[in-house]
Amino acid sequence: MQTGEIEAIDYGEQEGDFYIQQVMRTTPYEKTSHFHGNYEIYYLLSGRRNYFIKDTAYTIAAGDLLFINKHDVHKTSVLGSSQHERIVVNFSDSFLGSGHPLFRPELLHVFRRNNHLYRLKPREQWFVEDSFRNMISEIERKEDGFELSIRLILAQLLQFASRLKDGCAAVTDDPLSPTHRKIADVVKHINACYQEKLPLSELSKTFDMSPAYLSRTFKKVTGFTLVSYHNLIRIREAQKLLQETDKKVAEISERVGFEQFAHFNRTFKKTAGMNPLRYRKIFVK
Missing domain, CATH: 2.60.120.280 (Regulatory protein AraC)
Known part of the structure; x- marks a missing residue:
C-alpha cells in the first residue's frame, strides 16, 4: 500500500x-x-x-x-x-x-x-x-x-x-471539441499504423498541427507522450503474437515495427515487467 x-x-x-x-x-x-x-x-x-x-x-x-x-x-x-x-x-x-x-x-x-x-x-x-x-x-x-x-x-x-x-452518459466536459476530435483521430491513426515510424514531423503535417502543439496537446488529452503511446501499442500487439503464434521473438519484433531487436527487448521489459521469452512461457498455456 x-x-x-x-x-x-x-x-x-x-x-x-x-x-x-x-x-x-x-x-x-x-x-x-x-x-x-x-x-x-x-x-x-x-x-x-x-x-x-x-x-x-x-x-x-x-x-x-x-x-x-x-x-x-x-x-x-x-x-x-x-x-x-x-x-x-x-x-x-x-x-x-x-x-x-x-x-x-x-x-x-x-x-x-x-x-x-x-x-x-x-x-x-x-x-x-x-x-x-x-x-x-x-x-x-x-x-x-x-x-x-x-x-x-x-x-x-x-x-x-x-x-x-x-x-x-456525458463523455467529457466538451467531448465534441475540435481538439478532442483531432487527438482522437491521431490516436486512431497510431493504432492503425503502429508498424510504421510515425515521426512527430510527419504526424504534425498529417493533422495540420505544429509539432510542439501536437506533442503538448496529445499529452494533455491522453496522458501519454506520442512516443510512449506508440511503443505501448506495439508491445500490446507483440504480446498478442507471443500468445497466439509460434513466431520467433526477433520476427515479432520486426513485425510490430521495431528496427532494432535490442530496443524491442528493452521496451518490452519496461512495459511488461519481463522479457518476451519469459512472457511467452508464463502466458502461453
Missing part, C-alpha cells in the same frame, strides 16, 4: 481470474499507462478524475461507471483535488465464460461499445454500489460457494449494464 492510501478490500490478482480493489487516495496518484488481458469495471465513489481509454478522453465524477475491454490501453490521472475513492473489478473470460450457468455472450457486449462511460442516476448508483458491497461481503465471509455467489452478482451487474443506453 502506498502513502496516502486506505484500502477497504484488495482481493485476487489483476491478471488473474478475478480481482477487486476498493481504495481511497488522499495524495496525487496517476496510474501508469497499461492494458491487460482481463475485462475491467471501474466505479468512482468520490472525487473527480481524468481517464483515457482506447482513443477517448473522459472527465469522470462520483457515481460514474466505466467498462474497459481487454487489451484496451487506458490511463487515469489527477483532476483537481487528488482525493478520490474508487472500486475496480477485473475478471477473465474463464471466470464468467461459457461454463457459467447464467452466462450469455451479450453480457460482455458492454465492453465493446464505443462509449465506455455511464453517468448513473441515484437509483442506479445504489444498485451498483450494493452489488460491490455484496461481492466484498462474500469475500470477507468466505462461506461455502462464495466464488459462485460472486459470479452471480457479477452476471447481474453486467445484465444491468447491458440495459444502459449510450445516450445516458
Whole structure:
C-alpha cells in the first residue's frame, strides 16, 4: 500500500481470474499507462478524475461507471483535488465464460461499445454500489460457494449494464471539441499504423498541427507522450503474437515495427515487467 492510501478490500490478482480493489487516495496518484488481458469495471465513489481509454478522453465524477475491454490501453490521472475513492473489478473470460450457468455472450457486449462511460442516476448508483458491497461481503465471509455467489452478482451487474443506453452518459466536459476530435483521430491513426515510424514531423503535417502543439496537446488529452503511446501499442500487439503464434521473438519484433531487436527487448521489459521469452512461457498455456 502506498502513502496516502486506505484500502477497504484488495482481493485476487489483476491478471488473474478475478480481482477487486476498493481504495481511497488522499495524495496525487496517476496510474501508469497499461492494458491487460482481463475485462475491467471501474466505479468512482468520490472525487473527480481524468481517464483515457482506447482513443477517448473522459472527465469522470462520483457515481460514474466505466467498462474497459481487454487489451484496451487506458490511463487515469489527477483532476483537481487528488482525493478520490474508487472500486475496480477485473475478471477473465474463464471466470464468467461459457461454463457459467447464467452466462450469455451479450453480457460482455458492454465492453465493446464505443462509449465506455455511464453517468448513473441515484437509483442506479445504489444498485451498483450494493452489488460491490455484496461481492466484498462474500469475500470477507468466505462461506461455502462464495466464488459462485460472486459470479452471480457479477452476471447481474453486467445484465444491468447491458440495459444502459449510450445516450445516458456525458463523455467529457466538451467531448465534441475540435481538439478532442483531432487527438482522437491521431490516436486512431497510431493504432492503425503502429508498424510504421510515425515521426512527430510527419504526424504534425498529417493533422495540420505544429509539432510542439501536437506533442503538448496529445499529452494533455491522453496522458501519454506520442512516443510512449506508440511503443505501448506495439508491445500490446507483440504480446498478442507471443500468445497466439509460434513466431520467433526477433520476427515479432520486426513485425510490430521495431528496427532494432535490442530496443524491442528493452521496451518490452519496461512495459511488461519481463522479457518476451519469459512472457511467452508464463502466458502461453
